[in-house]
Amino acid sequence: MSGAVLETRGLCKSFGALEVARSIDFRLAAGARHALIGPNGAGKTTFVNLLTGLERPSRGQVLLGGEDVTRLAQAKRVKRGIARTFQINQLFRGLSVLDNVCIAVAERLGVGGAMLRPAGRRADVTDTASGLIELLRLEADAGRRVAELPYGRQRLVEIAIALGLEPRVLLLDEPAAGIPSAESHILLDAIATLPREIAVLIIEHDMDLVFRFAERITVLVAGAVLAEGAPADIAANADVRAVYLGTATHD
Amino acid sequence: MKAVEAFARRHRLQWWEALPWLAGIAVFFAFPNHLGFATKVVITILFALSLDLVLGYAGIVTLGHAAFFGAGAYTVGILAQHFNWAEPVSGLAAAALVAGAVGLASGFVVLRTHGLTLLMLTLCTMTLLEQAANMGAEWTGGFDGMPGLAFEKILGLFAFDVLYSRSQYLYSLAWLLGAFALVRTLVYSSFGQSLTGIRENVRRMHAVGAPVRARLILVYAISAALAGLAGGLWAQTTGYVNLAVLGLERAAGILIILILGGYGRLYGAMIGAIAYMVLEDQLAKAYPTTWQLGIGITLVIVALYVPNGILGLAETLRRRIAGKRARG
């Protein structure tokens, strides 16, 4: 099973005596639609932090496209093609939606530090940014400050920023969290229309979303992988039912 | 998309942007006896503008920006007094270079931190330089400073007018124009946009792959160079450098000026400096304690109700009026 675009080998992380990641072996295939589920406190967000470089592991490796990136800082890993959204939106709240996406695209294109040409005159940046804004149906809000948008649309801006980085791997940390059910269909459509070449790993509690989206599911409990496989197998797995699915609610 | 079109036009020169410069030239003819004061205002605008780059756009809260102003002033003074280097334009270039180098070095060291620690480190760097200037009296004149500095003609043509400050004023105004053009370009560039990103959410900037620290150090150094330019101009136009160019009073003063005008808004430096210095000139000499009380109360009110300064207030009013029009 070589050719995984993102892989971890024996990934461990401890905070003092607390082990939040226990020898996690994980593979994300190219173009995957993979979900990571588990009860609260299972270590899912920490795992994503380890993947992106926000945290350093105590032991183990992270490989991106076969390259060992365990020692690389977050910004460098982004340059190598891994992007994430945060569980709680991390946006440039005082800036417009267009500004938000343009900043990400400009970094991707390597012109974020250019000092002479006006940012608005960079057609390569603005064209790509407006394309993403249209993809996520945010055109009406493009000029508005992010802080003024309803939470669901802010979440879409979060995804637009991640897409603006043209990642090979996209990590979505609870994208549906906090979105009122009336607005969630926009999000579901956005996730459904993500480019097929991107490998997507989604952390979610919303089981409807997980089972609609995922082609493969990994179950994380107390920092260790409990089970992994196709959705039907996971749903039928007795251990998983006992630990998690039995007590989950469908919103 | 409308937003994209607006964004593409954002940097275009508006007609009213010529007004401040026309006013500046008008002052030259209208107030021939007050050009010494006007020169100080111009230099203060330049200093405040440099602070706006780091504070208003990059979000670095510093109480030590006078370190670079002082570095520039003392460079000019020391070159003139000890090395007989009295050519003004090259002296200013040296001032900007030295101040920029100090900014680069201190930024490299200090910008690893944030919050109170960063504030403290900027303050310590500045007071350190202040103490050094005090100690190195053979070079800096210590507490008394270096009075009576004299300079050659600007570009070999315009002598420094000791009595009426005519050439000083136009000279400073010219430098301000150049610096303003530079800052305006930076602010509208992708670099400037990334600075606002760092200011708004540094976590996100890391997560989009931006080299945050490098950008901050770069803008810090550029800002330091501009502040040093202002300091050098101060030394050249007043002919006097002393410890006051380096103290907390000057650093806090320029911070207050920028915030009163409106930080992060390009013209805040101009408005703040002009408003503050004119008021100070009229009121502070006559009633210094009442002036301090008034400034204190003003700052408290601004912090509570108008944190974005005069320009911020104008923007809020404009939006409200536009909102009422849209609804009415």
Added chain:
Amino acid sequence: MDLASILLGGCAAGMVLFIVSVGLSVTMGLMGFINLAHGGFAMLGGYAIVLAMKHWGLDFVAALGLAFVSVAALSVVLERLLYARLYGAAELTQVLFTIGLAFVMTASVTITVGPETQVVHLPAWLRGQTDLGFLQYRTYSLALIVAGAALVLGLWLGFERTRFGARIRAAVDNRRMVASLGVDVSRLFTVTFAVGSGLAAVGGGLGAEILGLDPNYPLRYLVYFLIVVAVGGLGRVTGVFFAALLIGVLDFVLKIYFPKGGAIFIYALTLIILLWRPHGLFGKKGA
């Protein structure tokens, strides 16, 4: 001067710094609020003592008590009316507000009392020298050392042994968590702010002989209080204590051997310490 005298003199100065700064450290650690006007409370305390002794004939200790209570009361009013509105505000706004407040305090004192330096007249039992056996030393300085030691002990006991102290320590570490546990965080703030300001007031009066007392006190010593707080670590009483002693002794020594510009070593040392440990010598790591 021999070593013992130098150490004692430096410790006395350090104790003054500690008494004034401990309140600043705890409130900054607790509220995350940059209060550049803290020195103003110290100044007001000093002035209260001077005025109480001069016009109301209070004795020194009673005046200290009055200073504590009156400045603490004033700080409660200011905290509830003004400070509390800026707790979530941008750092810059807090800086601006507290600088303005410091200006108001300075100007108010100049207008009501005058610009001259004030002198605190120590009572007879604090004047003169005390015989320590190996050394005769100023009673006043020794009293300062005793007072500071008593304070740090009392505060340490208060923080470690009382529920109130435990709440403060917890809130310094994680404010949101404490609030979600049902603790009235805003009352915690107010009480802590009042005690901190009251202590500063006492420190301002006690230390008037060493630091002086004039309207420019708040801004002149701001850097020193901030250094002590930053080097000691926000919210760490023991940290502030040792940092204050360090700075006090260092400053005392420098004033003797490098009277002109010796302070440069203190700023350089602070730079080095804060670069090595951004959260102070005793502050929490990775916060």
